[in-house]
Amino acid sequence: MxxxxxxxxxxxxxxxxxxxxxxxxxxxxxxxxxxxxxxxxxxxxxxxxxxxxxxxxxxxxxxxxxxxxxxxxxxxxxxxxxxxxxxxxxxxxxxxxxxxxxxxxxxxxxxxxxxxxxxxxxxxxxxxxxxLFFLTHNYSGYPQIRLAREMVARGDLGKIRLVMVEYAQDWLTEPSDSKQAEWRSDPERAGAGGAIGDIGTHAFQLARFVTGMLPEKLAADLTAFVPGRKLDDNANVLMRYAGGAKGTLWCSQVAPGTENGLKLRVYGDKGGLEWAHEAPETLWFTPFGEAARKLRRGGPGTTDSAAESSRIPAGHPEGYLEGFANLYREAAAAIRAQQEGRPLPDPLLVPDLQDGLEGLHFIDACIRSDEADNGWVEVMP
Amino acid sequence: MxxxxxxxxxxxxxxxxxxxxxxxxxxxxxxxxxxxxxxxxxxxxxxxxxxxxxxxxxxxxxxxxxxxxxxxxxxxxxxxxxxxxxxxxxxxxxxxxxxxxxxxxxxxxxxxxxxxxxxxxxxxxxxxxxxLFFLTHNYSGYPQIRLAREMVARGDLGKIRLVMVEYAQDWLTEPSDSKQAEWRSDPERAGAGGAIGDIGTHAFQLARFVTGMLPEKLAADLTAFVPGRKLDDNANVLMRYAGGAKGTLWCSQVAPGTENGLKLRVYGDKGGLEWAHEAPETLWFTPFGEAARKLRRGGPGTTDSAAESSRIPAGHPEGYLEGFANLYREAAAAIRAQQEGRPLPDPLLVPDLQDGLEGLHFIDACIRSDEADNGWVEVMP
Amino acid sequence: MxxxxxxxxxxxxxxxxxxxxxxxxxxxxxxxxxxxxxxxxxxxxxxxxxxxxxxxxxxxxxxxxxxxxxxxxxxxxxxxxxxxxxxxxxxxxxxxxxxxxxxxxxxxxxxxxxxxxxxxxxxxxxxxxxxLFFLTHNYSGYPQIRLAREMVARGDLGKIRLVMVEYAQDWLTEPSDSKQAEWRSDPERAGAGGAIGDIGTHAFQLARFVTGMLPEKLAADLTAFVPGRKLDDNANVLMRYAGGAKGTLWCSQVAPGTENGLKLRVYGDKGGLEWAHEAPETLWFTPFGEAARKLRRGGPGTTDSAAESSRIPAGHPEGYLEGFANLYREAAAAIRAQQEGRPLPDPLLVPDLQDGLEGLHFIDACIRSDEADNGWVEVMP
Amino acid sequence: MxxxxxxxxxxxxxxxxxxxxxxxxxxxxxxxxxxxxxxxxxxxxxxxxxxxxxxxxxxxxxxxxxxxxxxxxxxxxxxxxxxxxxxxxxxxxxxxxxxxxxxxxxxxxxxxxxxxxxxxxxxxxxxxxxxLFFLTHNYSGYPQIRLAREMVARGDLGKIRLVMVEYAQDWLTEPSDSKQAEWRSDPERAGAGGAIGDIGTHAFQLARFVTGMLPEKLAADLTAFVPGRKLDDNANVLMRYAGGAKGTLWCSQVAPGTENGLKLRVYGDKGGLEWAHEAPETLWFTPFGEAARKLRRGGPGTTDSAAESSRIPAGHPEGYLEGFANLYREAAAAIRAQQEGRPLPDPLLVPDLQDGLEGLHFIDACIRSDEADNGWVEVMP
Structure with missing residues (x-):
């Protein structure tokens, strides 16, 4: 045994x-x-x-x-x-x-x-x-995000037209000298992105993960609202995808009253999806012309993949730590597979180097666009 | 008598x-x-x-x-x-x-x-x-919108940094030959704007009404997603205000599951406001560093102006028709004042020609920007 | 013409x-x-x-x-x-x-x-x-309440087991000398019921209207929490129906933070319904084993009767006054029918004398039960 | 070290x-x-x-x-x-x-x-x-429940008048032969209480924990709706407290669409509190005559005790497992204190034998009352 x-x-x-x-x-x-x-x-x-x-x-x-x-x-x-x-x-x-x-x-x-x-x-x-290398874009660990991804992939929304994603916080509304704030607003340690690096990349990856689509071009308007801040604390970004889909990405660290307000809305020609971090166990599915359906973690309409990303029955809230733990659990499974010479799990949902590279390109593209006064730039040049 | x-x-x-x-x-x-x-x-x-x-x-x-x-x-x-x-x-x-x-x-x-x-x-x-001439941008008739306007004006939010507004519908997701759809998608009768004219102007006016701010420049990405449609059915717009504030406006008629999803969020350096049409009697006020407050029509925290825009006690829902009726009631008061040689009510909250002109300039600017591949253009050139 | x-x-x-x-x-x-x-x-x-x-x-x-x-x-x-x-x-x-x-x-x-x-x-x-005589139990005028009634009648919920209804207010939390409060808490003018008469009858009628069921027995615990108040300001009531269904009714005028918190939940052996006055245009339908569906006024899943109780498109909120107006409109139709010798509309949804009698019996039964220390009493003896 | x-x-x-x-x-x-x-x-x-x-x-x-x-x-x-x-x-x-x-x-x-x-x-x-002996009434481990408890204790609500608690599930809506269902509906293994034992005790303890009040008497109407079921699957219970407060407790396992719908509302003569398991990180505080405040885990208005029951920043959802873990963490702290001869933490918030005894008395009282046709019985005779 x-x-x-x-x-x-x-x-x-x-x-x-x-x-x-x-x-x-x-x-x-x-x-x-x-x-x-x-x-x-x-x-x-x-x-x-x-x-x-x-x-x-x-x-x-x-x-x-x-x-x-x-x-x-x-x-x-x-x-x-x-x-x-x-x-x-x-x-x-x-x-x-x-x-x-x-x-x-x-x-x-x-x-x-x-x-x-x-x-x-x-x-x-x-x-x-x-x-192996894994990157903890943890929001893609939420069961309802994985359900969303499968629903898009199997065509429940039809052809995707719109991808609206946002991540709003308020903790940098005023100048801050907390340890968290200090290195995050220092280009030497944080890199060239402020809000776009810290949370914008999460929003970008979430949209990417769910839709499977990578924007071709973006146009970004970056701002550092707090006087003296060296990096952006707000970004308003437009996206264009191959095939004609469009989108926006808003990330902010100066929106009072928001906490970790990550929110994704995807609309296709047959239906829509909406997910908000404040209620992460609910995925709204709105097939065109039908009543909106509240898809709950572990509830009717779930899929194997979503169910496996979960530990306890529906209605007993799981949250951020369990989503994060899904990535660790999947990393463990992949490591053991490799150690034992078995093929890696497929699909392997935990983000990896490629997600990380795309995130860096997103940051870079935002900065290039902003320097060009919000002009369209290639995301992956 | x-x-x-x-x-x-x-x-x-x-x-x-x-x-x-x-x-x-x-x-x-x-x-x-x-x-x-x-x-x-x-x-x-x-x-x-x-x-x-x-x-x-x-x-x-x-x-x-x-x-x-x-x-x-x-x-x-x-x-x-x-x-x-x-x-x-x-x-x-x-x-x-x-x-x-x-x-x-x-x-x-x-x-x-x-x-x-x-x-x-x-x-x-x-x-x-x-x-007299009045224009029925009726959403500015909602009591909680008027409360929001007063709160911004008296400085509850501090200096405004961000104005995020959206108006999403789904009724044009598919090609439509309804009477409503027909003239609205015909440039001869609707004018040059599709979604931007029909609902974008409402969103624009709502943000303008609440903040008192008119954007200097905008950059717009217009799309007609439905094949054969002559006018835009979706617009993603960036805004820049004098003084450094920024914003976005999204309007869409192809977002399945949305109904008349008008939503406004305003953030300043002291606090934020959020209002959504789906629950028009609630205005969220989020002073930075304090618990969010749910300001209800007719409830604690209301103002004279908001209270006067209301007819029945808190918790008995008023809606779209009552907001619309507020404009009619105020128009009547102004007309009677003029008939009787009295000064017009001040402030006169019902929108007028100036609001209409700004709305047309908004449509025009969106089209000019879109033609310039989303370049920044003056809103009121 | x-x-x-x-x-x-x-x-x-x-x-x-x-x-x-x-x-x-x-x-x-x-x-x-x-x-x-x-x-x-x-x-x-x-x-x-x-x-x-x-x-x-x-x-x-x-x-x-x-x-x-x-x-x-x-x-x-x-x-x-x-x-x-x-x-x-x-x-x-x-x-x-x-x-x-x-x-x-x-x-x-x-x-x-x-x-x-x-x-x-x-x-x-x-x-x-x-x-003709009509009684303005106006909450039964809401389109989604009428939809609920039809759904119960056509068996969407299966055999009804539970009927949970409540109506909570807070305006009598403290002693009040407002005109509204004054006569409502005076047995000479209000009758023998305080909260049970003023709002409990509304809750009772709403549950009755939607389910079509009249409880056989009830057991009521009435309280006047505010010192000196002559009539009840809170009632906790248990219900038993023929056929074995059970229920509760809570009405209160001393629940701080509630406004006109009318809420109905009905559960059968095949599904449930939930409706709350705070969002009167939404009816939740929860078929057992399926995802919850958000049925919106004027949206998918509506019925003729519900649609006819409505004036404007989905997503433009209607409220209390429109629900009330539905009763007036239907009374007018009935009156005209009678004037013109036509049969009355069928069904005639506006409440009438029978609803009023049942409400009085409800008040009376609550008082009798309370006097018997919460014993079970017949509702319609 | x-x-x-x-x-x-x-x-x-x-x-x-x-x-x-x-x-x-x-x-x-x-x-x-x-x-x-x-x-x-x-x-x-x-x-x-x-x-x-x-x-x-x-x-x-x-x-x-x-x-x-x-x-x-x-x-x-x-x-x-x-x-x-x-x-x-x-x-x-x-x-x-x-x-x-x-x-x-x-x-x-x-x-x-x-x-x-x-x-x-x-x-x-x-x-x-x-x-030491600890009992995992885990819902009292939620940070916002602990905040609620402190708010009641320090008088934020004034004198408590009403305690409304409910716990609704739907998993026993139909006859079930799952392992979970099997022993829970068998008096030999579950004890004499069905829903009242399995979830009613949780609701009872939650109300007790937050208010610090133990009802003197209760009157219970128990039902086994599903044919052949030996134990109750629904209970409607009235409560009376020393000092005049009243309350209700509803627990059900046959309410389609509910998941683990635990909800607590407490009203005093100065204000109210509302908490629902579906959004466990939000505690609504409604001081009479003021706007409702949304108290968020880790956010403004929290207390030391609530903050210590938490691990990650506000807006990153914690849930059931973290609340449960709070009890384990506190049990560990108590055990170590005892091992090291230090006094036990005070207050020691993890439930213990006394909570368990009260829960058994609650079950017993419900059964005695039900057998007396819903008569009032002493909770702790």
Whole structure:
């Protein structure tokens, strides 16, 4: 009888007080597929040790830099099999590369890297590594988003005409000196995108994931509303798709009263879909000429894929952490398949390097368009 | 003791089967301020007579063209004091002019006219007439919209940064040969704008009314999704305001599942507002850093102006017809003031010629921008 | 060609400052079926005259008591054909009787009368009169309520098991000396029921109207929460129906934050329905094992009867006044049918004497049960 | 530097295919406070072994009955410190007792036991044990429920008048032979309560937790709507509290379209609160005479206690599993405090034996009242 053994997980970044590191840890725990055994949780040695102790990581596996961690862990018999990268954006590329180069699988927070140059290096590293790379565009982990994707793919909406997506927050409405705000508004660490990088890429990926469509061109109007802010805190973007579909993307960090207001609406010539993060377990399906149907997670109208992305019965709310955990669970399944020489799951829904590259191109295109006074630019030139 | 006597009202257009004519009639009836006594309800004589009979209009005041009606009524001792224009767009200008020229007040459906040339003629006519001209951008009649306007004006939102407005319908998702669809998609009768003229102008005016701000520039991406359609059925528009505010306007007639999905969101540096037509009695106020407040028609937080735009207690839903009736009631008050030599009510919230001109410029700017491949154009050149 | 002539309407009660009188007047105006030509709007002569003048009623048809009005009007060639009774409850019976006795049709506000004795007298008067009697349980005028009724009747829900209805307000949370509150909490004028009479009867009638079922027994727990209040301001009621269905009715005037929170939920062995006054244009239909469907006024899934109870397209909100106006419109149709010797419309959806009697029995049963410490009592003994 | 070590956890029940066992496991994992090391997951030896293997439990710690497990584990140096009881109801008491008797802490699913006799035995066992006992009435783990509790306690609502609670499901609308349905409708294993035991106790405890009030009397109308069902599948219950407050409780398993429709409304003389499971991150606060405030998890208006019951920023939905995990996290904190000789956290919000006893008395009172044809009975006689 085969006994379940969790994958050995390491983490870079995500020390005490970090937001996203804790999210990754919970996502990794929920299904019991991972055990956190090593970390370079902070570049401050004392903080790295303290954070590791709090998480039950052994003293000799608490590192203060990811190079050392990659080197040491890859040499251990019981070294980590997979690493989660939860640093500020500018380290995503170098840290991921360090582990891929040593054959350690990577689960990296988004965006892929801070620059296109880093992205190219990482792409090369991934190509030459036997290890897998995953990117946590976690919103695509929601069951009703996966249902939406299948409904579009099987033609429930007909030919897609309109893709309206938005992601609105308010936490940067005023100048902020929080730790979260600080690096996110610093081009050195965040990259060239402000709101477009931090949340715009999520919106972009969500629309891409659900519709399967990548816009050909976009026209972007970027703004930094708060005086002194170096990066955009709002973007109004128009999209054009091959085949004639159109769309808009709005992302903002200065919209008071919004929280993490991600919302997607897709309209085709036969019907529409609407999903909002505030009620993530509901997907509205509006076939033209019929009454709107409220498709609930786990409820009537679900599909195998959506049902498998779920843990508890309909009406017991699942949320952000469970969606995030879906990516971890699927990454685990893929890693085990590779370890055991089996083919990877197909489809493999957890986002990967390609999603990351598209996100970087989206950021880049927004900036190019904005510099051209909102002119149309190619998204993937 | 002064006894109430309703104003004598005539109507052009709005014969049997017409949608908007019936709306105007109900709006005129609700407060007992008008009595319909004459009409040129159809250009088909028999239909004009039949429609008039159904409405209790005397046979000799049932006309089959508006020129005749204007001439005859203006000569009667008991002739109409005010006329409602409910024709297809291309007749708004000529019909309005015919009555203004004879000193008869006009309540005209939007848009102002089908062309800029007509608008100029009508403007001249209005200037040289002693009569008043009102335009039924009825959504600005909703009490919570008026409350929103006052809240912006008194600074509750701080300096405005973002104005997001949309109006989505689905009734033109497929090719349609209904009477409503037919003239609305014919440039000869509707004017140069399709969705932008029919509903985009409403969205534009609503944002304008609430914020008091007129965009300087816009960039528009117009589409006719349905094959063979001559006018746009979808528009994605970016806005830029003096002072740095930005915005978007989306209007669509091909978004399955939407009905009359007008929605406005305004964000300033101190707070936000959100209003949606589906629940018109609720205005969301989100002061930055405080809990969202649900401001209900007639409820706590209302203002005199909003309260006066209402008839029944909070929780007894008022709707579209009551909002429309507010314009009629205010038009009546203004007409009576003028008749009695009193100053007009101030502020006079019912939209007028200026709103109509701005709406035409909006349509025109959208078309110019679209022709320039979505380039920025001046809204009021 | 037959020319439309409105019915000549009188009104008892509803003078300046009255709430429900104005509602009746607007409801009567909306479809142009009535013209208000006489009134006993107040028992104070000066106020009666003043109110009449404000409404355009001729001086000689402004009465200061309903007996005089009934006598005089019934003797006039152009006397009123129908009267609206909008007084406090204790006058509903006597005033209605005065007109019925003279062959004048009556549209009376609810409840039927303040006492069972009055109800018996009125019933006799109605039987011996050729005139029609209507009761404005206006919530049954909403199109989606009519749709609900048809869906239950045609078996969409299967055999009904549960009927949950509530009507919650907050305006009597604190002691109040408003005019509205004053007579409503005075047993002499309101009758023996407080909340149960004022709003509980509405909830009762709504459930009755939709399900077609009348409970056999009820058990009621009545409370007057506000010190010194003579009548109940809250009632928790259990219901039992023939055939085994069960239900609850909650009505309250002391639930802070509620407005006119009428809500109905009906569950059968095949599906459920839910309707809430806050969004009256939506009826939720939940067939067991299928996705919930949002049935919108005027939208897919509507029926002829529901569509005929409506005036404007889906998505343009109709509300309380339009629902009320449906009763007036249907009363007009019935009156005209009778005048012209045609059979009355069938079904005639506007509530009548029978609904009023059931409401009185409901009040009476609640009081009897409460006096028996919440014991089960027959509803219609 | 103190390194974190998880508590050693065992589990009784919850083998392959079990619903609630998996919920307990995820709740135990989320914060990394527990490690599952032993289990009596099934009474079928093979299934017990297989389930244990799947969960990574060592072969020698996979038991096929809880007595053996309690005996063996309590004798091990590295034996479990705490056990989760996830069996059908009739084993809650005996299993809990077996571990308490050996000084092992217990986290038990609700209801406390299947019978009052079992409850008395368990109470004795708990008294004489040094170990702690927790009961997973998990809905009280939601942050906004804790906020509600604090708001009531600090007087935001004034004196409480009304407590309206409901829990509606539809999964037993038709006869069912699912594993979940089977034992829940069998008096031998579920106890004497059907819906009242399975979900009514949750609703009862939620109201109790938030208001701090225990009803003195209740009157219950129980029904088994589905032919052949031995236990109630619907209950309509009236409540009376000391001091004059009143309330209702409705629980149903035959309401098509509901999922896990738990909803609580509390009204006092100064304000109201409303919370619904479908949107668990929103708590509506309606101070009398002020606009309703939407209090969001992690948002403005939160309290320390509510914030500590949360893991991620506002707008990233948390749900059922996180609420459940709050109980596990707090149980862990209490266990560690006891292990280390520190005082237990105060307040200790995770429900305990007393909550369980009250729940049993609620079930018992409902049955006694129903047998007395809905008469008033004492809740805690």
């Amino acid at each position: 085969k006994r379940h053994v969790p994958l050995r997980l390491g983490m870079v970044g995500g020390g005490a007080g970090a937001l996203i590191g804790n999210v990754h840890r919970i996502a990794a725990r929920i299904d019991g597929e991972f055990q956190l055994v090593a970390g370079a949780l902070s570049s401050t040695p004392e903080k790295a040790q303290q954070s590791a102790a709090t998480l039950g990581i052994a003293e000799d596996r608490a590192y203060d830099n990811f190079e050392k961690m990659a080197e040491t862990e890859s040499a251990r018999e019981d070294g980590i099999e997979v690493v989660a990268i939860c640093t500020p954006n500018h380290l995503h590329g170098p840290a991921s590369k360090a582990f891929l180069d040593r054959g350690i699988h990577v689960i990296c927070d988004k965006p892929l890297t801070a620059t296109m140059a880093q992205a190219r290096e990482l792409t090369e590293a991934a190509k030459s590594s036997g290890a | 002064k006894r109430h006597v309703p104003l004598r009202l005539g109507m052009v257009g709005g014969g049997a089967g017409a949608l908007i004519g019936n709306v105007h009639r109900i709006a005129a009836r609700i407060d007992g301020e008008f009595q319909l006594v004459a009409g040129a309800l159809s250009s088909t004589p028999e239909k004009a007579q039949q429609s008039a009979a159904t409405l209790g209009i005397a046979e000799d005041r049932a006309y089959d063209n508006f020129e005749k009606m204007a001439e005859t009524e203006s000569a009667r001792e008991d002739g109409i004091e005010v006329v409602a224009i409910c024709t297809p767009n291309h007749l708004h200008g000529p019909a309005s002019k015919a009555f203004l020229d004879r000193g008869i007040h006009v309540i005209c459906d939007k848009p102002l006219t089908a062309t800029m040339a007509q608008a100029r003629e009508l403007t001249e006519a209005a200037k040289s007439s002693g009569a | 037959k020319r439309h002539v409105p019915l000549r309407l009188g009104m008892v009660g509803g003078g300046a400052g009255a709430l429900i009188g104005n509602v009746h007047r607007i409801a009567a105006r909306i479809d142009g079926e009535f013209q208000l030509v006489a009134g006993a709007l107040s028992s104070t002569p000066e106020k009666a005259q003043q109110s009449a003048a404000t409404l355009g009623i001729a001086e000689d048809r402004a009465y200061d008591n309903f007996e005089k009005m009934a006598e005089t009007e019934s003797a006039r060639e152009d006397g009123i054909e129908v009267v609206a009774i909008c007084t406090p409850n204790h006058l509903h019976g006597p005033a209605s009787k005065a007109f019925l006795d003279r062959g004048i049709h009556v549209i009376c506000d609810k409840p039927l009368t303040a006492t069972m004795a009055q109800a018996r007298e009125l019933t006799e008067a109605a039987k011996s009169s050729g005139a | 103190k390194r974190h070590v998880p508590l050693r956890l065992g589990m009784v029940g919850g083998g392959a295919g079990a619903l609630i066992g998996n919920v307990h496991r995820i709740a135990a994992r989320i914060d990394g406070e527990f490690q599952l090391v032993a289990g009596a997951l099934s009474s079928t030896p093979e299934k017990a072994q297989q389930s244990a293997a799947t969960l990574g439990i060592a072969e020698d710690r996979a038991y096929d009955n809880f007595e053996k497990m309690a005996e063996t584990e309590s004798a091990r140096e590295d034996g479990i410190e705490v056990v989760a009881i996830c069996t059908p109801n009739h084993l809650h008491g005996p299993a809990s007792k077996a571990f308490l008797d050996r000084g092992i802490h217990v986290i038990c699913d609700k209801p406390l036991t299947a019978t009052m006799a079992q409850a008395r035995e368990l109470t004795e066992a708990a008294k004489s044990s040094g170990a």
